[in-house]
Amino acid sequence: MYSEKARQLITELPNRGTLANATHTSSVENPVCGDITHFYLRVENGVICDCRFQTFGCPGALAASAAVTVLCKGRTLNEVQQLTRKAILEYLGGLPSHKLHGVDLAIEALRQAIGKS
Amino acid sequence: MKMRQVYLDNNATTPVDPRVFEAMRPYYVEDFGNAASIHTYGQKAHCAVEDARGQVADLIRARPNEILFTSGGTESDNTALRGVAARHQSRGNHIITTSIEHSAILRTCEQLEKEGFCITYIPVDRKGMVRLDKLKEAIDDQTILISVMHGNNEIGAIQSIEHIAAMARERKILFHTDAVQTVGKIGVNVEELSVDLLSLSAHKMHGPKGVGALYIRRGVSMNPLLFGGSHERSRRAGTLDVPGIVGLGKACELSNEALEAFNTRVRALRDKLEKGILEQIPDTVVNGSRTERLPHLTNISFRSVEGEALLISLDFQGVAVSTGSACSSGTVEPSHVLTALGGNQKLRDSAIRFSLSRMNTKNDVDYVLQILPGIVERMREVSPLYRAG
């Protein structure tokens, strides 16, 4: 079962889509299951002022990447570098155990985005 | 306000018809006898079982003594394959089946391969129809059994069983069909189909789970799967599940009465759903044949939308459907049926199966058509793969 929070994120898909004036982007794919995530961040003075995502993947991957965008907005690059798997799962209220890899995909996509500008 | 609930996963299982449940009820607490006992308790149970045997036989136009009760479609399939293989191995060790069978057939065949049998898996064309030319080519003098499913559980493709059975008969090869998805939904007549063995299952036609039957044409010899008491004329040991069998019988009777309505009313609902989806949502395609197909189901791919994510989004709004593929622990188990059709892999992972039953209403279809376009649109906005047009 998905938590209330995960259900809400999957239903509303906040911060979905692309960002025309993104300063940081990433594109990662899970080679095994084929899930794909793109992140688009606009960073000003070290602060993520806007953040969008696109994901083709299972509900776990959708919930996790949506969660990451919500958690990133308004934070500094330094802060989001510290964002852990645990923190994302806490925000999500957990994920079904066979969906945990969705969180890894989201973290990987975030790391890749903030690692390059 | 309570959310509307719409169940469109009737190929997975169906709700038990209340009349079936009522028929079963007395055989749990009051008339609980063992159908093998000689006293009145036993004879009551025995009569109920024999009535049910008649009801099952009537539905598929068989004789009652050609019906063997089992624990469901899986056991019927296992019994057919293993029973024939064991009995006829002195004549040959070759079995022919298809690449789109249910896992109850495929996994059993894999096991038989380990035990020394040779299995040929016949491919299907893009519509999901078994390649009859390949099947004909595959038959050799070692072939003892051909097993081809009647209606496919994922895409609903209906095979021309009578043709294949005739091919088998000509070569004196036994023929089995897994008719779990067709019995009770379309007319199934074992004489017209000319099959030797046929599997069916109660829970796909508003009967209870865990009970089914295997039709065994008179004169067909095979070994039992289960050994023990002399139940079912020593063809299957084990105390009979009397309430379950009564439920199967009643489900067969009710389905028999409803066959015509199924073919008109349920088909009309399916057509309305399918047409509505194809018209209202761009970039959608129906998987498999649209003509040689069960009347109650449609399997549709929504380009660039991941199937499981769409399934869950529908579930959150009260609509139950299914996908062929399931993503678990970072690996996708793709649908072997959609894979066998060939074509684009991402499109395969975007497939949703909608399967109706006689319990569904026009309001159910209207509700799905009301919520689905918005969900797909949102999922496409989030999809890195979607380019409109």
Ligand SMILES: Cc1ncc(COP(=O)(O)O)c(C=O)c1O
């Ligand atoms: C085509 C087919 N064969 C066999 C089975 C197995 O039947 P049961 O669930 O009764 O074991 C199913 C059910 O999923 C099916 O769809």
